Amino acid sequence: MMRLSAGAAERIRAEGERLYPSECCGLLLGGAAGEGVRTVLCALPIKNAREARERHHRFVIEADDFLRGERAARERGMDVVGVYHSHPDHPARPSDYDREHALPYYSYIIVAVEKGRAAELRSFVPAEDRSDFFREETEIITD
Ligand SMILES: [Zn+2]
Numbered sequence: 001m002m003r004l005s006a007g008a009a010e011r012i013r014a015e016g017e018r019l020y021p022s023e024c025c026g027l028l029l030g031g032a033a034g035e036g037v038r039t040v041l042c043a044l045p046i047k048n049a050r051e052a053r054e055r056h057h058r059f060v061i062e063a064d065d066f067l068r069g070e071r072a073a074r075e076r077g078m079d080v081v082g083v084y085h086s087h088p089d090h091p092a093r094p095s096d097y098d099r100e101h102a103l104p105y106y107s108y109i110i111v112a113v114e115k116g117r118a119a120e121l122r123s124f125v126p127a128e129d130r131s132d133f134f135r136e137e138t139e140i141i142t143d
Helices: 006-019 063-075 096-101
Strands: 002-005 025-034 037-046 079-088 107-114 117-126 133-136 138-141
Touching (some): 002 006, 006 025, 006 037, 006 107, 006 117, 006 138, 025 063, 037 063, 037 107, 117 138
Parallel strands (some): 002 037, 002 138, 079 107
Antiparallel strands (some): 025 037, 107 117, 117 133
């Protein structure tokens, strides 16, 4: 279960539209509010480091950018709790590539961007052995 701030959701949608037809990506900052509920307060855009010809269906966050993101989270008293990215003209469902690159602890938000307009936004959590992704219920909270 994820509580997602309306501002973070809006940011993810806006980034998906801005970078269309490439995939946008970034980190989800927040914390665990207790009892399996994760709270995402902020979406931090990160450069998609994939080569240009792959960016329409792949993303990668470089280690340095990830560390910078973790530092930015700490400065705000938050943790990195997940990763978001967009699927240009593709459903908001993890791909095999997403599954193979997922880190078990994180939440993964995917926003579908259809013809340049943000559509469905969903969150997933990977199985511990990365064999599968499970849908994570999200509740939008007002900032
Ligand atoms: Zn993907």
